Structure formats: structure tokens, C-alpha cells
Amino acid sequence: xxxxxxxxxxxxxxxxxxxxxxxxxxxxxxxxxxxxxxxxxxxxxxxxxxxxxxxxxxxxx
Amino acid sequence: xxxxxxxxxxxxxxxxxxxxxxxxxxxxxxxxxxxxxxxxxxxxxxxxxxxxxxxxxxxxx
Amino acid sequence: xxxxxxxxxxxxxxxxxxxxxxxxxxxxxxxxxxxxxxxxxxxxxxxxxxxxxxxxxxxxx
Amino acid sequence: xxxxxxxxxxxxxxxxxxxxxxxxxxxxxxxxxxxxxxxxxxxxxxxxxxxxxxxxxxxxx
Amino acid sequence: xxxxxxxxxxxxxxxxxxxxxxxxxxxxxxxxxxxxxxxxxxxxxxxxxxxxxxxxxxxxx
Amino acid sequence: xxxxxxxxxxxxxxxxxxxxxxxxxxxxxxxxxxxxxxxxxxxxxxxxxxxxxxxxxxxxx
Numbered sequence: 001x002x003x004x005x006x007x008x009x010x011x012x013x014x015x016x017x018x019x020x021x022x023x024x025x026x027x028x029x030x031x032x033x034x035x036x037x038x039x040x041x042x043x044x045x046x047x048x049x050x051x052x053x054x055x056x057x058x059x060x061x
Numbered sequence: 062x063x064x065x066x067x068x069x070x071x072x073x074x075x076x077x078x079x080x081x082x083x084x085x086x087x088x089x090x091x092x093x094x095x096x097x098x099x100x101x102x103x104x105x106x107x108x109x110x111x112x113x114x115x116x117x118x119x120x121x122x
Numbered sequence: 123x124x125x126x127x128x129x130x131x132x133x134x135x136x137x138x139x140x141x142x143x144x145x146x147x148x149x150x151x152x153x154x155x156x157x158x159x160x161x162x163x164x165x166x167x168x169x170x171x172x173x174x175x176x177x178x179x180x181x182x183x
Numbered sequence: 184x185x186x187x188x189x190x191x192x193x194x195x196x197x198x199x200x201x202x203x204x205x206x207x208x209x210x211x212x213x214x215x216x217x218x219x220x221x222x223x224x225x226x227x228x229x230x231x232x233x234x235x236x237x238x239x240x241x242x243x244x
Numbered sequence: 245x246x247x248x249x250x251x252x253x254x255x256x257x258x259x260x261x262x263x264x265x266x267x268x269x270x271x272x273x274x275x276x277x278x279x280x281x282x283x284x285x286x287x288x289x290x291x292x293x294x295x296x297x298x299x300x301x302x303x304x305x
Numbered sequence: 306x307x308x309x310x311x312x313x314x315x316x317x318x319x320x321x322x323x324x325x326x327x328x329x330x331x332x333x334x335x336x337x338x339x340x341x342x343x344x345x346x347x348x349x350x351x352x353x354x355x356x357x358x359x360x361x362x363x364x365x366x
Contacts, residue, residue: 021113043111052204082235143357174265296326
């Protein structure tokens with residue numbers, strides 16, 4: 001039943017997202033001894049003005 | 062004080078969202094013996110390339 | 123594929139959680155024209171010292 | 184390592200987001216005796232049809 | 245209506261959480277020109293074996 | 306800057322969590338062409354009475 005939520009900068013290709021879903025599902029199921037069928041992946045894309053690190057907006061890095 | 066967060070495929074109508082907010086708030090308050098006033102609902106819409114199930118991207122289903 | 127995440131005060135009974143999962147799944151599927159099979163519900167319980175409203179800690183209300 | 188996630192109505196300026204990231208990071212680090220370097224802030228913007236309070240859609244308030 | 249969710253290492257005092265809720269609410273309302281009444285803060289505490297940075301478990305740092 | 310949040314049933318070993326953090330960080334960084342240094346992983350453990358699938362509580366499966 002693992003649910004994986006990824007928040008990342010927008011702009012990745014469909015191919016990257018397809019591989020991300022495939023690989024994270026496979027590896028998580030393998031490590032946790034869970035079924036791949038039960039793994040759900042959700043991707044939240046945020047623009048550079050919507051995240052910050054160490055107090056600095058992504059846009060300003 | 063319950064906060065309900067729903068992640069779902071984009072494309073639902075305003076009317077569906079209005080009913081979702083109304084019904085989930087009412088039912089959650091009823092079941093938990095909480096006040097409707099304190100229930101917050103947040104909806105996160107994701108495109109078909111931003112979620113996956115069982116290792117397969119929504120776009121490919 | 124809706125994923126519903128509920129953050130609420132701890133201390134509810136198993137029976138309340140069972141009904142919450144059942145009813146929110148049924149109503150969400152009905153309103154969104156989705157399959158109940160695809161609805162996932164996750165409950166996060168927080169103690170009164172781990173949430174606040176209007177700047178006041180739950181513990182102090 | 185605190186991760187701060189803010190869900191808010193869309194439409195704020197870049198300047199507001201820049202200050203939000205700067206101030207929340209600084210205050211969180213100060214209060215928790217943590218390093219600013221380790222604080223991550225993520226902003227999720229939702230439209231008025233994607234949130235509700237007390238059972239009422241933001242759009243209808 | 246901002247909802248602020250903080251995930252942090254467990255072990256902080258009630259006093260720290262009280263100040264965190266108070267200050268983050270006040271500053272967020274001020275910067276966003278929102279009412280303090282509408283700000284909700286949720287704190288999720290995780291143990292050192294439940295988070296990682298740069299591929300290393302918190303427990304091993 | 307990817308932030309990965311995993312909600313899963315409680316009861317996994319530290320060794321499983323260590324490998325989960327290591328592998329998900331490595332694979333995510335590789336697929337997204339991001340630095341491993343910027344990847345944060347957060348694990349939320351929930352008991353069987355705190356999640357449901359298809360309307361059924363985990364405890365009842």
C-alpha cells in the first residue's frame with residue numbers, strides 16, 4: 001500500500017516521469033517486500049518561484 | 062480540525078468539486094463528532110503524466 | 123485514482139476510522155464517477171500539541 | 184531538516200513568495216535550533232475551486 | 245486559508261511548538277495579507293530512522 | 306530539490322528504511338539529472354487502522 005509523493009521542479013519530460021514511476025515502484029516494492037500492484041506514485045510539479053532552500057527562492061539560485 | 066487533502070486527476074467540473082467539498086466535510090464531521098466549521102478540504106489536481114499505479118504512468122493506462 | 127489524506131486529532135476509535143474509510147471512499151467515487159477500487163485513504167493522527175489554528179496550539183484551546 | 188509545505192490560494196506575487204520562504208525559514212530555524220541550510224519550503228498554489236472551508240467551496244465565499 | 249504542514253524530527257518541547265504555531269501563523273498572515281484566523285498549522289514528527297538527506301538516513305548522520 | 310514522501314505501513318526495519326532512502330535518492334537523482342545532495346526523503350508510518358483501500362480498512366484485509 002505504499003504511497004509515494006514526489007514534489008519536484010516542473011519541466012521534466014514524460015519519459016522521465018514514466019521511468020520515475022516504474023523504477024520507484026519496482027525498488028520500493030522490492031525493498032519493502034510489498035506488491036508492485038499496491039504502490040501508488042503521485043508527482044507534484046512546482047515552478048521555481050514555489051520552492052526555497054535555506055531561505056532562498058529557487059528562482060534566485 | 063480535520064484537514065482533508067485529495068489528489069485526483071484533473072478535469073472535474075466545478076459542480077463536482079463543490080459537491081465533493083460539501084459531502085466530505087459533512088460526512089467527516091458526522092463520523093468524527095467534529096464541527097463542520099473546522100473541516101478544511103484541499104484539492105490537488107494532477108495530469109495523467111503525473112501519477113502512476115503499479116508502476117504504470119496514468120497516461121499509458 | 124483519488125488519494126485522500128486526512129490529518130486529524132488522535133484518539134478516534136477503530137470503528138470511526140472504519141466508517142470514515144468506507145464512506146469517504148464511496149462518496150468520492152460516486153461524485154467523481156471513479157471506481158471505489160482505485161480510492162486510497164490515508165489517516166495521519168496528530169496530538170493536540172502538533173496542530174494549531176489561528177496561531178493557537180490545539181493544546182491551549 | 185524541517186520541510187515546510189504551504190498550500191495557499193494562487194495569485195501571490197514573486198516578492199511575497201520570496202519573503203515567505205525567507206521569513207519562515209529563518210523563524211523555523213531559530214525556534215527549533217536548527218540550521219537554516221536544512222530548511223526546505225514548498226508552496227502549492229490552488230485555485231478557488233480547489234479548496235473549501237466548513238463545506239463551502241472557496242469560489243462561493 | 246493557508247495550510248502550513250511542517251515535517252520535522254521528533255523531540256521538540258511543547259513550548260517550541262507553541263511558538264512555531266504562533267510565529268508562522270502571524271508571519272504568513274502578514275506576508276500574504278491573509279487573516280490569522282484562517283491559518284492552520286499541522287506538525288508531523290518523524291524519528292531519525294524515518295527521514296534521509298542526500299541518500300543517508302538521519303540515524304546515520 | 307526533489308522531496309520524496311512515502312506513506313507506508315509501520316513495522317519495517319531500520320535496514321529496510323536505510324536502503325529505501327539510499328536507493329530512492331540515487332534513482333530519482335539519476336532519472337531527473339538532479340544532484341543526490343538535494344534529494345530529501347520523508348517516511349510516514351501508519352498503522353493498519355489508519356489506511357484503507359477500496360473502502361476497506363487495512364486492519365480488515
